[in-house]
Amino acid sequence: MSALVTLESVGVAFNAQLRAAAARFWALENVNLTLARGARLGIVGRNGAGKSTLLRTLAGIIEPDRGRITRAPVSCQLLSLAVGFIPHLSGRDNAILSGLLLGLRRREIERRLPAILEFSELGDFFEQPISTYSTGMTARLGFSVAMQVEPEILLIDEIMSVGDTEFQAKSGAALRERIHSGTTVVFVSHSDAAVREICDHALWIEHGCSVMQGGVDEVLRAYHAAAPAAQ
Amino acid sequence: MRLHLIELILFSTYAELRAERARSYLGLLWWIIEPAMNMAVYYLVFAIVLRTSQPDYIPFLLVGLTLWQWFKSCVSHGGYAIWQGLPLIRQVKVPVQVFPSVQILADTVKFLFILALLLVILWGYGYPPNRAYLALPVVLLVELVFAAGAAYVVAAVMPFVPDLRFVIEQVLTVMMFLSGIVFSLDAVPDAARPWFALNPVAVLVDAGRGILMHGLWPDWLALGRIALISLALYAFGALLIRRWTTRYVKLPT
Numbered sequence: 001m002s003a004l005v006t007l008e009s010v011g012v013a014f015n016a017q018l019r020a021a022a023a024r025f026w027a028l029e030n031v032n033l034t035l036a037r038g039a040r041l042g043i044v045g046r047n048g049a050g051k052s053t054l055l056r057t058l059a060g061i062i063e064p065d066r067g068r069i070t071r072a073p074v075s076c077q078l079l080s081l082a083v084g085f086i087p088h089l090s091g092r093d094n095a096i097l098s099g100l101l102l103g104l105r106r107r108e109i110e111r112r113l114p115a116i117l118e119f120s121e122l123g124d125f126f127e128q129p130i131s132t133y134s135t136g137m138t139a140r141l142g143f144s145v146a147m148q149v150e151p152e153i154l155l156i157d158e159i160m161s162v163g164d165t166e167f168q169a170k171s172g173a174a175l176r177e178r179i180h181s182g183t184t185v186v187f188v189s190h191s192d193a194a195v196r197e198i199c200d201h202a203l204w205i206e207h208g209c210s211v212m213q214g215g216v217d218e219v220l221r222a223y224h225a226a227a228p229a230a231q
Numbered sequence: 232m233r234l235h236l237i238e239l240i241l242f243s244t245y246a247e248l249r250a251e252r253a254r255s256y257l258g259l260l261w262w263i264i265e266p267a268m269n270m271a272v273y274y275l276v277f278a279i280v281l282r283t284s285q286p287d288y289i290p291f292l293l294v295g296l297t298l299w300q301w302f303k304s305c306v307s308h309g310g311y312a313i314w315q316g317l318p319l320i321r322q323v324k325v326p327v328q329v330f331p332s333v334q335i336l337a338d339t340v341k342f343l344f345i346l347a348l349l350l351v352i353l354w355g356y357g358y359p360p361n362r363a364y365l366a367l368p369v370v371l372l373v374e375l376v377f378a379a380g381a382a383y384v385v386a387a388v389m390p391f392v393p394d395l396r397f398v399i400e401q402v403l404t405v406m407m408f409l410s411g412i413v414f415s416l417d418a419v420p421d422a423a424r425p426w427f428a429l430n431p432v433a434v435l436v437d438a439g440r441g442i443l444m445h446g447l448w449p450d451w452l453a454l455g456r457i458a459l460i461s462l463a464l465y466a467f468g469a470l471l472i473r474r475w476t477t478r479y480v481k482l483p484t
Contacts, residue, residue, distance in 0.1 A: 014481045018391065056480075060324045063477040083323050088253035089246055097246050101323050106238045129253065 004074055004153060004184055005058060007033040010067035011208070012053055027053040029208035030067070035153070040185040042199030042216060044192075044223055050208040051188045055155050058186060077102065077151035079175075081162065082142030087131035091122055094130055095145050102149045112148045119174075120144035121167075136163045143171050153184045192220055240329055244336040251337075262341045263348065270296050273413050285415060287444060290356055294440050295412040297349050301342040302378045302432055303403050308334040309382025310399060313472070313479060314389040320479050327476045328469065331386040335379050353443055361446035370438045370449060377431045377461035383468025390479050410436060431457045 010031045013024040028050045035041055035058075045051050056062045057069070059078040084101045085094050095116050099109035117126050120140040130138055139162035156179075162171055179185050179198055189195050195202060195216060202219035204211045206226075212219050252258040273292060277283045285291060312330035319325060354360065389395050407413070410432040419427055427433055434450075434457045441447035 012481075015483055017483055018393070056321075061321070062480050078323070080322055084319055086246055086250045088250040093246060093249070097242060100235070100239045100242055101319070101325055103235070103324075105235055106242065 002037055002072070003034050003070075004037050004072045005033070005035040005076070006068075006070040007031050007057075007064075008068045008070075010057065010064045010069055012050075012057055012062055013065045026208055028057065028064075031205060031208070031210045033203055033210060033213065035184065035186065038182055038184055039201065040179065040187065040199045042195035042202040043186065043188045043205060044190075044195060044202055044220065045205040049205050051205060052157055053208075054205065055157055055186065055188055058153070059155050074152035075103070076153040076155065077149055078155040078157065079146055079149075081146050082138060083146075085130060085138070085142070088129050090128060091120075091126040091130055091133070091141050095141065098142070098145045099148060102146070104149060109148070116141070116144045116148060119147065136167070139163050140167055140171075143167075147174055147178070150178075151183075153186065154178065156185065156187045158189055195220070236326060236329065239325075240332050240336065243329065243333040244340070247333055247337045248340060262344055266296070266300055266345055269300065277413055283414060290353055290358060290444050291415070291440065292413060293349060293352065294443050295436050297342075297345055298374065298436050298439050299407055299410065299412045299432065300345075301338060302374060302381075303407070304338040304341075305335045305378035306381045306385060306403065307399060308338055309379070310385030310389055311396065312382075313386045314393060314396075317390060317479060317482065317484075321484075327479060328383070328472050331382050331472075332379075335375075335382055339375065350443075358444055361442075363442040363446045363448050366449050367439070367442055370435055370442065370454065373431070373454065373458045373461055374435045376465050377435070377457070380461055380464030380466075380468045383472055384464065387468060387471035387475055390482055391475075406430075406432065409433070412436060428453060428456075429460070431461055 010028060010033075011026055012028040013026045016022050016025045031050070031054060033041075033054075043051050043054060053062065055078060057064060059076055060071075061078070080102070083098050085098060089097070092113065095113060096106070096109050099112070100106065104112075117123075120126070120137075120143075122137060122141060125133065125137065130141065133141070143162050156175075162168065176198075179187075185198065187195065187198050199216055201214060202216045203213040204219050204223045211226075212222055255261055257264065270293060273296060274289070277292070278288050309331040312334045313320075313327055316327070316330040320327065350360070385395065385399060409427075410430055412432075416427060416433065434453050438449035438454060441449060
């Protein structure tokens with residue numbers, strides 16, 4: 001299998017404060033990672049270990065401050081819901097706007113609008129401003145738009161369950177279907193069960209450093225064995 | 232990639248204008264009412280209270296304020312744009328220059344409405360269209376480049392120094408008075424004139440008044456000089472944004 005993305009000693013620093021001489025805070029110190037085509041990688045680690053920063057670095061939202069990131073020319077996207085939604089715009093306009101922000105071309109989104117309308121079950125509300133929507137309706141629209149983006153590498157920060165119970169089951173099923181359709185996936189989660197279910201191997205990161213990459217069971221066992229020591 | 236960027240900017244501009252319309256009771260009417268009220272205030276102060284004894288003061292003021300307000304809104308709205316876009320910048324990979332560009336475009340659309348209205352009013356006032364109108368697009372284009380350049384520079388710096396927003400309005404007010412918007416710069420001492428000739432807004436407004444009120448062709452040399460200054464500022468602003476583009480996402484929330 002060929003590597004789609006490789007991270008070598010990658011570090012990412014954030015500005016701690018808006019001051020000229022403010023110290024920088026290294027959210028990622030030293031991460032090594034290899035992502036093969038078709039792989040489903042789970043990232044485990046404690047709160048503040050840098051999991052979300054790592055995901056956003058993979059997505060290209062954040063550029064590393066040190067180390068090297070090598071990428072094959074493939075699309076790589078974070079699954080994000082309701083990106084750029086504006087309350088006073090209709091569901092249709094928001095779907096187009098959000099799709100554009102997620103990197104789709106206008107005509108691609110227009111073509112997918114019927115699918116978005118159908119999946120979100122919004123009916124006539126699709127033409128209404130989303131300020132009139134319930135939280136669940138907005139979440140349904142957000143999820144339906146996000147699912148229209150089909151990157152070659154899908155990055156997921158925790159499995160999302162949105163909307164009412166019925167839609168949760170439906171959106172969960174759609175997401176699982178996408179994950180198991182051969183897409184390369186990077187999945188961040190606190191849940192061992194979810195990582196076991198979705199991933200074929202795992203990476204453990206601690207204080208911004210990659211500690212171990214390997215089989216799911218092996219990595220989870222080492223991670224939990226280290227838990228008392230780390231606290 | 233490039234086409235996608237254009238689609239994103241155009242649709243975001245449409246979304247911006249549409250949302251703005253929906254946010255108020257009178258909606259689109261505010262595009263006209265707000266600048267009209269602004270003009271009325273200056274008319275009240277300068278023509279009635281201070282008794283500015285200048286011939287053609289009303290058209291003089293209308294043309295000046297119309298061109299000024301376009302510049303000002305581009306700089307203030309565009310200048311805030313990256314700073315306000317930070318939550319989105321942290322969420323998705325989006326080219327940062329989209330944010331100020333959308334604001335500038337939205338303000339330009341609104342300006343075109345007001346300009347059309349201005350031309351009608353001027354005609355009714357006894358200043359019919361003339362041959363020099365052909366030069367108007369050139370003057371407006373230079374102003375757009377200058378406004379975009381100024382907006383890009385402010386937008387690029389604002390996320391690092393949000394304190395700038397307390398300063399920017401004051402700077403714009405001073406600039407308005409130095410640009411001969413509400414009163415003529417005839418009283419400026421000769422020694423200071425070369426400096427005023429470097430102020431793009433003053434030159435552009437002057438050219439605009441010449442065209443619309445007197446049927447005069449612009450001073451092409453002065454306009455060319457201003458065009459160069461504007462292009463340089465635009466390039467500088469675009470460069471700043473490009474240079475700092477990876478740093479915005481790392482700023483503290």
